[in-house]
Amino acid sequence: MFIVDSHCHLDALDYENLHHNIDDVVEKAKARDVQHLVTIGVTLSRFEKMRDNLAHRSDVSLACGVHPLDLDDEPFDYERLLKLADDPKVVAIGETGLDYYYSIENKQEQQSVFAQQIQIANQLNKPVIVHTRSAREDTMRILLENNAEKCGGVLHCFTENQEMANQALALGFYISISGIITFKNAEALRDVVRTVPLDRLLVETDSPYLAPVPYRGKENQPAYVREVCEYVAALKGVSTEEFAQITTQNVERLFKIQLL
Numbered sequence: 001m002f003i004v005d006s007h008c009h010l011d012a013l014d015y016e017n018l019h020h021n022i023d024d025v026v027e028k029a030k031a032r033d034v035q036h037l038v039t040i041g042v043t044l045s046r047f048e049k050m051r052d053n054l055a056h057r058s059d060v061s062l063a064c065g066v067h068p069l070d071l072d073d074e075p076f077d078y079e080r081l082l083k084l085a086d087d088p089k090v091v092a093i094g095e096t097g098l099d100y101y102y103s104i105e106n107k108q109e110q111q112s113v114f115a116q117q118i119q120i121a122n123q124l125n126k127p128v129i130v131h132t133r134s135a136r137e138d139t140m141r142i143l144l145e146n147n148a149e150k151c152g153g154v155l156h157c158f159t160e161n162q163e164m165a166n167q168a169l170a171l172g173f174y175i176s177i178s179g180i181i182t183f184k185n186a187e188a189l190r191d192v193v194r195t196v197p198l199d200r201l202l203v204e205t206d207s208p209y210l211a212p213v214p215y216r217g218k219e220n221q222p223a224y225v226r227e228v229c230e231y232v233a234a235l236k237g238v239s240t241e242e243f244a245q246i247t248t249q250n251v252e253r254l255f256k257i258q259l260l
Helices: 022-030 044-054 078-085 107-124 136-145 162-170 187-195 222-236 240-255
Strands: 003-008 034-040 060-064 090-099 128-133 153-155 174-177 201-203
Touching: 003 201, 003 222, 003 240, 022 034, 022 222, 034 090, 034 222, 034 240, 044 060, 044 078, 060 078, 078 090, 078 107, 090 107, 090 136, 090 153, 090 240, 107 128, 107 136, 128 136, 136 162, 162 174, 162 187, 187 222, 201 222, 201 240, 222 240
Parallel strands: 003 034, 034 060, 060 090, 090 128, 128 153, 153 174, 174 201
Antiparallel strands: none
């Protein structure tokens, strides 16, 4: 079986207490059939360090972008991102997007940086990985205004409503499901996921965050995407093996990479 963790933060895991190093994390994942990881940038400086540590690995792909909650860490630099993201190892721009839940004061800056990253995605013909929280209308508006249907992309760690799912699907986007789907209070999300076509779904951990049941409350890691895969497969009425194959093919199509 071949499962892909389509969204994790390998540079943010606990290497003091839980893992010896990135190799250890990857081996733990592979022991559970998680054969490929996409690790996500949130600032350009952190991306550069992560890239240097992972340059030798064919089983890890990279995404390069600036997260809306990390804009204070360093000034946004369009040309620097464009240059870094042009690396063949980089399969997507992101994560980027809007987060009004934790940060509303810099709303205009978030919108501007999000729009610029979509423009880079279009310029490089690489998909955009979108973070959205408490910002549904502005997220979809900016995607549409900047022709995000050209580059394509994914709404990662999806927790939004049916309307936003429908809008994203109409734009040609994918929807990625995290461990939240396993939480008791996630019935509304489960209802939405039941309606999403199989060929538009991805699975992810967003590790080190949002560990699925039965690991909830612990640090998440890529190995645990196995639980997400099993849970969503049951929800969609297909075997875990079939769902793993479908979501891996979806990753290949979205990120333009060959895995199987």
